[in-house]
Amino acid sequence: MAVLSEALIAFCLAVFIGTFVEYWVHRLMHAGVVYGKNHAKHHQEGTGQGWFGEFRGYFLPALVIIWLGFVVSPAAGIGFALGGLAQAAWSAYAHQLQHERPELVFWMPRPVHHLHHKKKMWHHNFGISFDFWDRVFGTYKPAGWEGTPTGGLTAYVSLFTIKWF
Ligand SMILES: [Zn+2]
Ligand SMILES: [Zn+2]
Numbered sequence: 001m002a003v004l005s006e007a008l009i010a011f012c013l014a015v016f017i018g019t020f021v022e023y024w025v026h027r028l029m030h031a032g033v034v035y036g037k038n039h040a041k042h043h044q045e046g047t048g049q050g051w052f053g054e055f056r057g058y059f060l061p062a063l064v065i066i067w068l069g070f071v072v073s074p075a076a077g078i079g080f081a082l083g084g085l086a087q088a089a090w091s092a093y094a095h096q097l098q099h100e101r102p103e104l105v106f107w108m109p110r111p112v113h114h115l116h117h118k119k120k121m122w123h124h125n126f127g128i129s130f131d132f133w134d135r136v137f138g139t140y141k142p143a144g145w146e147g148t149p150t151g152g153l154t155a156y157v158s159l160f161t162i163k164w165f
Contacts, residue, residue, distance in 0.1 A: 003075040004075075006072075006073060006075040006076050006079065007075040007076065007078055007079030007082075008079060009076075009079070010069045010072070010075070010076040010077075010078075010079030010080040010083065011079040011080065011082055011083035011086070012083065013080065013083065014066075014069075014079070014080045014081070014082075014083025014084045014086075014087060015083045015086065015087045018062070018083070018084060018087030018088065018091070019087065019091075019127070019129060019130050019132075019133060020133060021062075022058070022087075022091050022127070022128055022129060023126050023127050023133035023134070023137075024126075024133075026039075026126040026127075026128065027126040027139070030122055030123070030126070043117065043120070046099070046117055047099055048095055048096040048098075048099035048100065048163065050096065050163040050164060050165050051092050051093055051096050051162060051163065051164045051165070052092075052164060052165045053165075054091070054092035054095050054096060055088055055089055055092035057092075058087075058088040058091050058092055059084075059085065059088040059089075062084050062088055065084075066080065066081050066084040066085075067081065068080060069081060087129070090129050091128050091129040093162070094113070094128050094129040095113060095128050095129075096162045096163060097159070097162055098111045098112075098113040098114040098117075098128070099113075099114070099117070100162050100163065101158055101159075101162070102114035102147060103147040103148065103150050104150060104155055104158055104159055107130075108130065108131050109131075109142070110131070110142050110145040111145070111147075112125040112127050112128075112131040112134060112140070113125065113127070113128045114145075115141070115142075115143070115144055115145055118144065119141075119143065119144045121141060123139065124139045124140070124141035125139065125140065125141055126139055
């Protein structure tokens with residue numbers, strides 16, 4: 001049991017750290033510190049590259065730190081690595097969905113990444129999978145969302161019909 005809870009804590013920690021890194025890397029892109037040109041191009045195009053392309057972009061750099069849990073124990077190592085993998089997959093999904101069908105984002109009051117693009121925000125809404133770091137660091141901007149969440153079976157099916165590759 002102790003092993004399971006250790007793995008679970010490590011998993012959650014990796015997800016938490018993943019959202020923090022996601023927020024700051026995106027914010028630093030807008031400050032021109034990292035991938036500034038690439039990111040400006042992404043803003044010009046205004047489309048996601050598909051789930052797999054996004055996932056690769058998030059997961060490969062994460063390989064630098066994703067093994068760190070093994071310094072603590074095998075359980076922490078596996079939990080942390082799986083958490084990192086899950087967060088990269090979730091961020092990639094959240095990114096693609098907000099570019100394709102922002103009205104289907106059910107886990108945030110407003111699809112922050114969609115608004116970030118649509119309103120050409122350069123200083124706000126850096127979160128992708130979640131909006132809480134924007135709230136913590138004061139960059140949250142709810143402006144411009146009139147979309148109503150689409151319910152029902154069609155919406156549920158649409159959640160799986162994003163561009164995956
Ligand atoms: Zn951006
Ligand atoms: Zn985007």
